[in-house]
Amino acid sequence: MAKSDVKLLGAWPSPFVNRVQIALNLKSVDYEFLEEKFDNKSELLLKSNPVHKKVPVLIHDDKPICESLIIVQYLDEVWTSGPSILPSDPYDRATARFWAAYLDDKWFPLLRELRTTEGEEAKAEITKKLNEGSILLEAAFIKCSKGKGFFGGERIGYIDIAFGCFLGWLKAVEKIAGLKLVDEAVTPGLAAWAERFRSHEAVKGVIPETDRLVELAKIIQARLKAQSAPK
Amino acid sequence: MAKSDVKLLGAWPSPFVNRVQIALNLKSVDYEFLEEKFDNKSELLLKSNPVHKKVPVLIHDDKPICESLIIVQYLDEVWTSGPSILPSDPYDRATARFWAAYLDDKWFPLLRELRTTEGEEAKAEITKKLNEGSILLEAAFIKCSKGKGFFGGERIGYIDIAFGCFLGWLKAVEKIAGLKLVDEAVTPGLAAWAERFRSHEAVKGVIPETDRLVELAKIIQARLKAQSAPK
Structure with missing residues (x-):
């Protein structure tokens, strides 16, 4: 093309x-x-x-x-000649769409909230919800991957792309908040998947480095504070 | 089946x-x-x-x-033997998915907000946004329907179903708020489409009657007030 x-x-x-x-x-x-x-x-x-x-x-x-x-x-x-992203089976497609929607509607908004929220109690509440989300996503990974390396099985599929694009911000928020949201002791499948996904040929160089995102997050946060400060 | x-x-x-x-x-x-x-x-x-x-x-x-x-x-x-709901062309499918997402993420939340909001100024602000939405949806209707009766052309398609399912609540909120949100003077295409959709064989008897929804809305509103009242 x-x-x-x-x-x-x-x-x-x-x-x-x-x-x-x-x-x-x-x-x-x-x-x-x-x-x-x-x-x-x-x-x-x-x-x-x-x-x-x-x-x-x-x-x-x-x-x-x-x-x-x-x-x-x-x-x-x-681009049907390239590797398929959505599964071919309608039920598997519905499952892939379900988790992609979950990630966008529930999981990522929580990650963003954790980045901008101040106060230990409020942060702990959001972290708890994110940890519950990680457990759900670990179970989804085990079910969808069927013992292979990706949500899509042997190759990267729809959920991999929907979730994997957030891995840069996940690392950045973990660094900012000083905690682990995908921990290999709790969600070993997700932790190994995240490493595997980030080193895939199609992903390398796309997801921004953690420190660059942490720097950007600081700038955004400072701007938000300046905007909300009494004039 | x-x-x-x-x-x-x-x-x-x-x-x-x-x-x-x-x-x-x-x-x-x-x-x-x-x-x-x-x-x-x-x-x-x-x-x-x-x-x-x-x-x-x-x-x-x-x-x-x-x-x-x-x-x-x-x-x-x-159920591929029945009439297709999504268009066959990938670009048309993307367009249908775009408007369906718009309706769920932007338009319907505004309609729900208008139902539960009190205060004339706040209501006017939401109504303004809903009217802007109607203009967008009228333009989408003209583009997608290509002179035929439905967003899907000659037959009911994905946007028709995504939008049409809200017509009961649209009428109910119009009655509660005492205004017209899909007005044939402003959005004649949508107004005629709404009548056509509601009288379609697949839709008749599915969308609840306006008065039944108005009654339900009153009950929900009363419960919300009771919950938020100081104890």
Whole structure:
């Protein structure tokens, strides 16, 4: 596929953008990455995603596709010659979609909340919920992977991409909060999977380094405080 | 398909349950409806959806599928002999998934907020956002329907089901708030579509009557007030 056919509007720290990059790499799709500035959104972004005005947006043959999980499904349906991302069985597909939705709707919002929340009691409450989530995801991993290395079995699939894109922020929040959210003593399957996922060819270089995210988190937090401070 | 193969755990006022019922009707699937009590969830529900503990849950050959949009996609992928719900073209599928997600993540939460919010200024703010949503959805209707009667073209498709299941609550909230949210003067396409959708064979009898929902809304509101009142 020629490079000019596929553009990705993104931002390096966004796990949702990373999600699409991993899917593009898995499918061996050449694409042009257009970095968006947080404070100054491009005309192309505003035109391509007028409803949400957010990255990622994939532009394929001048047609925009928005929302990371929708983009991943689109890539899977268009680039059928590459390895399949969604399972072929409808029940397994429904299961994959269920966990992807869980990660976006429940798990990641908790991780973000933990990053920005202050106060030990509030943090402990969120950590408890995240730990419960890790137990659920460990059970899902055991069930879906069927003894193989990934949620998708022998190869990276939909849940792997949906979850794996958050591993950079997971490490960063663990460092900021001084705790382990995926601990090999408690969730050994997830802990080994996370290492395996990060060193996969399609993932290497996509997920930002932990220290870079920690630095960014500090900047965001300082801005939030400045905004909420009495004037 | 024999009746015993398919069960739906649901509750009559839930638009998300109605969504699945409409899809089942479209696909001419016989199913057993198991009504859940809001205050007393069945063992079967807790076992079938341990993560969210919510209806709808479809049980097909003893395997549970949760989350209404995931269930609709599952039905479309398994009952391929019935009329297609998702479009066949990947870009059209992505567009359908985009609007379905918009309806669940943005539009319906606003409708629910309008029902429970008190204070004229706050209500006006929500109504403004809902009206902006109607304009977006009118434009989507014109684009997707291509001059035909439904978002899916000549027949009911994914966006029709995703949006149409909310029409009962839309009417109820309009009655409670004393205003029009889908007005034929402003969004003539949507207004005509809503009438067409409600009188479709697969929909008739599924969406609850407006007055029944208004009554229920009053009961819920009274309970919320009682809970939040100082003891």
